[in-house]
Amino acid sequence: MCDTSTPLVFAGDSMPVFRALSKVAKQALLAPACGCQPLTVAIRNISFSPRQVTSGSDASFHSVSFSETDHPKVLITGGLGQLGVGLAKLLRYAHCSIYTVYKSINLLHCRCIYKCNVLHKNVFYIIKLYLLTHRKRFGKNNVILSDIRKPPSNVFHSGPFIYSDILDYKNLREIVVNNRITWLVHYSALLSAVGEANVALARAVNITGLHNILDIAAEHGLRLFVPSTIGAFGPTSPRNPTPDLCVQRPRTIYGVSKVHAELMGEYYHHRYGLDFRCLRYPGIISADSQPGGGTTDYAVQIFHDAVKTGKFECNLKPDTRLPMMYIDDCLRATLEVMEAPAESLSMRTYNINAMSFTPEELAKEVQKQLPDLQVTYEIDSVRQAIADSWPMNFDDSNARNDWCWKHDYDLPELVQTMLNFIGSDSRIAQAN
Ligand SMILES: NC(=O)C1=CN([C@@H]2O[C@H](COP(=O)(O)OP(=O)(O)OC[C@H]3O[C@@H](n4cnc5c(N)ncnc54)[C@H](O)[C@@H]3O)[C@@H](O)[C@H]2O)C=CC1
Numbered sequence: 001m002c003d004t005s006t007p008l009v010f011a012g013d014s015m016p017v018f019r020a021l022s023k024v025a026k027q028a029l030l031a032p033a034c035g036c037q038p039l040t041v042a043i044r045n046i047s048f049s050p051r052q053v054t055s056g057s058d059a060s061f062h063s064v065s066f067s068e069t070d071h072p073k074v075l076i077t078g079g080l081g082q083l084g085v086g087l088a089k090l091l092r093y094a095h096c097s098i099y100t101v102y103k104s105i106n107l108l109h110c111r112c113i114y115k116c117n118v119l120h121k122n123v124f125y126i127i128k129l130y131l132l133t134h135r136k137r138f139g140k141n142n143v144i145l146s147d148i149r150k151p152p153s154n155v156f157h158s159g160p161f162i163y164s165d166i167l168d169y170k171n172l173r174e175i176v177v178n179n180r181i182t183w184l185v186h187y188s189a190l191l192s193a194v195g196e197a198n199v200a201l202a203r204a205v206n207i208t209g210l211h212n213i214l215d216i217a218a219e220h221g222l223r224l225f226v227p228s229t230i231g232a233f234g235p236t237s238p239r240n241p242t243p244d245l246c247v248q249r250p251r252t253i254y255g256v257s258k259v260h261a262e263l264m265g266e267y268y269h270h271r272y273g274l275d276f277r278c279l280r281y282p283g284i285i286s287a288d289s290q291p292g293g294g295t296t297d298y299a300v301q302i303f304h305d306a307v308k309t310g311k312f313e314c315n316l317k318p319d320t321r322l323p324m325m326y327i328d329d330c331l332r333a334t335l336e337v338m339e340a341p342a343e344s345l346s347m348r349t350y351n352i353n354a355m356s357f358t359p360e361e362l363a364k365e366v367q368k369q370l371p372d373l374q375v376t377y378e379i380d381s382v383r384q385a386i387a388d389s390w391p392m393n394f395d396d397s398n399a400r401n402d403w404c405w406k407h408d409y410d411l412p413e414l415v416q417t418m419l420n421f422i423g424s425d426s427r428i429a430q431a432n
């Protein structure tokens with residue numbers, strides 16, 4: 001439970017995560033040379049608003065709350081992609097966004113942010129661990145990640161992981177039955193660009209795989225989340241803005257499979273009472289997980305290249321406008337729609353949005369922090385054609401009205417956050 005009235009208490013050496021830090025890091029945290037607040041003071045000053053920390057007890061945002069015994073048992077398919085590991089973390093622990101903590105302790109405004117990033121990285125790390133170890137949501141063992149790939153060791157050791165191929169119906173059923181799964185988050189998919197490169201596989205995974213998922217979910221009374229995408233719209237859809245209900249004639253196998261998923265899920269809901277919930281995500285931007293082969297991938301790559309080489313070659317034209325979202329907003333939206341009471345959902349498939357920008361606008365914002373960044377354009381014709389058929393702006397007013405969806409990150413916060421993460425990672429790598 002996340003108690004908003006009690007301040008966090010930092011117990012120095014008695015905190016195991018603190019003990020694990022090196023002597024130098026400890027010293028930096030307790031008496032930062034840059035003049036920042038020592039961590040002891042900073043942590044005591046953190047205050048949480050209900051919006052910043054969402055937990056099962058947070059009645060103003062989620063009317064469904066789960067006690068120790070009736071919390072959901074969650075299976076995430078395709079969990080090793082860009083989004084799954086982050087979602088597992090969010091569902092296992094009621095941690096608040098580390099950016100929120102960072103903002104709360106005012107370090108973002110610290111003028112020495114780039115000079116003493118190693119210190120700040122340690123601040124991130126220790127607060128994150130503190131929150132992870134102290135604030136439980138559904139619990140580590142109640143959220144199972146699955147995929148057909150081998151998990152990296154940090155993921156493998158962070159909670160349950162199971163091999164699951166969504167094309168194997170019997171294997172899926174066995175996992176659901178043996179683990180008494182109640183929520184299924186279906187992330188397995190081939191994204192837009194890789195889907196065009198392998199249509200047969202995309203059709204199998206995105207369409208046949210979805211049929212298995214729908215049948216299992218209906219058979220076992222699961223609550224099912226399937227993400228859709230801006231890619232579920234096409235050149236004949238209104239593009240600026242694109243509402244929830246309009247013409248959907250996508251021109252990619254990815255888009256066709258996602259419209260199919262939306263319609264099948266809604267059909268199963270009406271026909272069999274399946275508790276199907278679906279959000280159309282914009283392009284998702286994250287620092288610590290790589291995108292899986294989509295059209296919006298450039299908006300992640302630019303940050304890595306900007307920090308590592310100071311040069312970025314963009315594969316979309318400078319004026320290609322697409323809806324985008326920072327990963328924390330995307331994962332929180334997913335949790336919020338999963339927890340929303342059924343009666344608040346006037347529909348089962350919602351657009352969600354945060355911001356909308358072009359490569360040129362993104363580059364300009366990054367250049368405010370890294371003025372030496374050089375951007376060139378080498379257009380990938382497949383990706384460009386896809387992007388030109390997608391929404392430029394997303395109308396998500398239904399999500400905002402029905403279950404109070406609200407994004408936290410606009411473009412400046414997104415850029416600042418991405419550069420802080422990637423910048424501090426690379427500085428630490430250089431220092432080691
Ligand atoms: N990342 C984004 O920008 C957006 C993602 N989405 C949707 O969110 C979901 C998750 O996206 P990402 O994590 O970015 O995708 P990703 O491409 O990074 O990961 C997909 C995962 O599915 C797994 N997979 C492939 N075939 C499988 C099979 N037969 N059985 C089980 N797993 C299999 C892959 O190994 C991979 O780890 C997808 O459904 C995607 O369409 C929607 C809009 C935007």
Ligand SMILES: CC(=O)[C@H](N)C(=O)O
Nearest residue numbers: 191192229294295296
């Ligand atoms: C927007 C998406 O669905 C994905 N990132 C892609 O570009 O394919």
